[in-house]
Amino acid sequence: MKALLLLGDEAIAQAALDAGLSGVYAYPGTPSTEITEYIQHSPYSKQENIQCRWATNEKTAMEAAMGMSFAGKRSLVCMKHVGVNVAADPLMNSSISGIVGGLVFVAADDPSMHSSQNEQDSRFYGNFAMIPILEPSNQQEAYDMVYAGFELSERIGYPVMLRITTRLAHSRAGVVRKAQLPQNELHFSEDPKQFVLLPVNARQRYKQLLAAQNDMQASSMNSDFNPYYDAADKSKGIIACGIAYNYLMENFPQGCPWPVLKIGQYPLPEARIRQMLKECKELIVIEEGAPVVENAIKGLCYEEGKIQGRCSGLLPRDGELNPDIVAEAFGLDHQSAYARPQVVMPRPPALCQGCGHRDMYEALTEVVRSLGDEARVFGDIGCYTLGYLPPFRVLNSALDMGASITMAKGAADAGLKYPVAVIGDSTFTHSGMTSLLDAVNANAPITVIISDNETTGMTGGQDSAGTGKIEAICLGLGVDPAHLKVLVPLKKNHEEMVNIIRQEINYPGLSVIIPRRECIQTAARRKKMQAKENQA
């Protein structure tokens, strides 16, 4: 079969379709978004009626996937690393209940924080839940691992995590497909206790999970995803995980002079590593993210200086790896011929010209500046987080999805006079609705601005769960209709917006202001599509 040129994300999606997927459940988040988009755009999904509608957040995504697995079919769950925090409750319990239909959980990590608040390593969650983790080094392996991952999941009876990073997700390479498998038939667990995690059942299931660790260990020992390449020089041994293997081999194109164990499947193959510990003078661990493997191996054998990696300081503790960092760890030359000229200035991202968030910030900034030290603006996660940067410089926080409203409430509780929250429509339905209910119940004296662009903008314009429902949601949660204001964020409405924002900030109770104008990117795309349809 001819190789397809696919992003890592697209390879994952294609593999899931080929493996007989019945549904993908996800919330958009860089670098995971393109997996679900690929399935949404695939004609095969339409033909086979594969569920691919965006979920409201990562928790609802994982729960719906567990429902599909309960009914015997294969499901894929995709999210960025910080989304795993949101999905952590169903994830941790899914390893107690186990699964019926195969479930592959994709966690897309973002080392160096290209588009994220932190660089947490999802392998901690995989280990915490005690489920197998697969970690590809290239796009073909990403394909192969998803395809095999469904089979592994059903064979052992647990979800399988696929851990990728931004570099793999957003890099293209040739991928060869395998045979198309049919979807599973509807079928259920024979054990009526399996999914009812009352303590009496959960205790039994937990013992089963503990016992299943032996199967998982055996599977890792025999896995083709954990190849060992022996070498005569045992002064060092190298353990390279996932994509880190590429940076090693980039520096040794003729072959690595020391033994190499490439890790693509966890739990770590312990017997193999014990053998290396016995034979090699020192072990160097190269892994993307946190020193998860380095510290695990120290648990197998602690000898000062024997295990080297991101924790020992041989490699940097934070940030994404690259070939130069790995070259330095081995003392190899990696010089530049040219320096970066001093005239090169940083060019940070900015809100698009013509974006409605800009008009909202123009008005908000004017009001907040006039209030001096008694006002603070709590931001949230989306394009509008850029309100922190010039020319606005108005945001004072951006913690996690939904935190704007609850942090504003907490600051009001502490005595801050004018707390303002700024949150987008998609983030509001993802995690802001419960925060707003807390604020309503306390009649907290805060002003919540739901800057509604009718899409999930930062990730490229996916459907937003609350479109057309934001006012109804606010009223349903108990917001006073007299203090629910809808505005159109345009230059010509600047004075009106300033007046309403000032008035509501001064109101000593809860107000919600909804500046609403469609994202200019999605509006342009929609107009283009309409023009095309009119032509046809």
Add this chain to the structure above:
Amino acid sequence: MKIDIILSGVGGQGILSIATIIGEAVLSEGLQMKQSEVHGMSQRGGDVQSNLRISDKAIYSDLIPQGQCDLILSLEPMEALRYLPYLKKDGWLVTSSVPFVNIPSYPEAEALQAALDAVPNKVVLDVEAIAKDCGSARSANMVLLGAATPFLHLSYESIEEGIRAIFARKGQDIVDKNIAALRAGKAVAEQR
């Protein structure tokens, strides 16, 4: 055969469409390729780059090591300079001469010119004016790609074929305009 390319520019300029066409040509010649892209927040009007690696052997890293890049291909002059530490001593820099000024600290024209002058192997061209001259103002990125063709080590025909394959569904007129822009860029590079 092995060639490492850094494509650079400002988010929204269209560096990825250049990468797509090179990718099409690479596959038609049966070579291997890895292309690393930037998506998400980092693309909104900020600096963007894509690492493109082509080889007849296995390619390991998605990222190009420092001092190993054969060609920097940029739609913006300051963005071309940003990646100089990656350029090989005898590597080439092919860039648009037209500044994209969306930051207050953008360098003065003379200082920018002096930094460009210090690079020995380069083609600096006004891709927008050239595209306009040949009647396809929206194909500035194809002018740039044309100017890079002498350094790509791919056959020129397979690049034109790539344009035909990618733009076919947009109609013959669009295909012709893009190919005219490609040829105009190639002519500039060959006159150097």
